[in-house]
Amino acid sequence: MDPVNSDHYPHASRAQPVTAGIVTALVGFTSSFAVVLTGLRAVGASDTQAASGLLALCVVMGLGIVFLASRYRIPITLAWSTPGAALLAGAGSVVGGWPAALGAFVLVGVAIVLTGLIPKLSTLIAAIPVSLAQAMLAGILLPLCTAPISAVVHTPQTIAPVVITWLILQRFYPRWSVLAAFTVAAIVIAVDRVASNNSVSFGSIVPRLELVMPQWTWQAAVALALPLYVVTMASQNVPGSAVMASYGYTVPWRSSMVLTGIGTAVAAPAGAHAINLAAISAALAADEQAHPDPRKRWIAALTAGWAYLLLGGCSAALAALIVVAPAGIVETIAGLALFGTLASALTSALHRDVDRHSAAITFVVAASGVSAAGIGSAFWALIAGLAVHALGFVRRRPCGSKGHTSTGAHTAEESVA
Secondary structure, eight states: OOOOOGGGOTTOOTTHHHHHHHHHHHHHHHTTHHHHHHHHHHTTOOHHHHHHHHHHHHHHHHHHHHHHHHHHOSOOOEEEOHHHHHHHHHHOOOTTHHHHHHHHHHHHHHHHHHHHHOHHHHHHHHHSOHHHHHHHHHHHHHHHHHHHHHHHHHOHHHHHHHHHHHHHHHHHOGGGHHHHHHHHHHHHHHHHHHHHTOOOOGGGGSOOOOOOOOOOOHHHIIIIIHHHHHHHIIIIIHHHHHHHHHTTOOOOHHHHHHHHHHHHHHHGGGTOOOEEEOSTTHHHHHSTTTOSSGGGTHHHHHHHHHHHHHHHTTHHHHHHHHHTOOTTHHHHHHHHHHHHHHHHHHHHHHSOGGGHHHHHHHHHHHHHTOOBTTBOHHHHHHHHHHHHHHHHHHHHGGGTOGGGGOOSOOOHHHHTO
């Protein structure tokens, strides 16, 4: 990046990147923390263990962002794997329970580290058609995104205000739509607690880490670790590096993968499922709204890192609030937070004619929620989609058109070049 004289930006405020960093952290946190808590509880975490996982994610993300932004002087930000949390919510409990889920998280961290160290692993991940990975994700998200519809039908007096707020903000200020919906939900929860004369105890809102020894089962490795690794790489890390490249920044791929992988593995016993490059929220710190001078936007990322550390202190209070929420509130917030991800996944899954049938089968199997041999639908969806894709490849090969077999995905090395 060419040197830039700060005098070229006389109207730039010193507080601009700081403000952008705070916004980046707030949007990243509030837009999907309910999804994280829902996913962790679905695979066996208690309320306190889910709160511990949220805290661990915030701490590792914050420290990782501070290190990377300071070391490379670029606005690189990290995030928890929202698609991965949605996958957990759809997968449900596995053989071995919560300790086995933690073992799967450790495996994901190790796999991410190896991806950064071994280029062939990046190539292998890139060989999985993007359409299939996105179709699997869309199938997992579908039941979660229909939850607000069911909730508003059963309890409209509590759910309708949340959904209406989200719809209005989607029209005018989409960036803040989930935060606004959660604010309304918090008011609904508070009113419900007052009406029932039931308050939250002080002890439940004190943030703390609750460590559990991970265990390893082959069912958890196949049903959780493998799909979680795939969606984290395909839906977060590779797009995250592409977003940064679109703003003229080169992500330090190896360092980022090693750091996030180690962070995931180390924080897994506390409940952290996966940490990765930010994709959607990455733009908030990398575009000109953070600062007109590209050389100073790293300050936005640095601020976001510190902000995540502060937000981690709210993890227990938010988890306690969700525990006492009326039926349907948590599912509604999580579903609304995932609508944009669902739309993006469906678009990516079905936009290529050559992959459409295999992607559709992947989507249907994932959405079915079927479980066999103790393994959830995400794994079987990927297997079914790859099988159909391979059969289609065999049929098209005699035509001599190599373009038909392309996945449309760049390798990880290309993405960060």
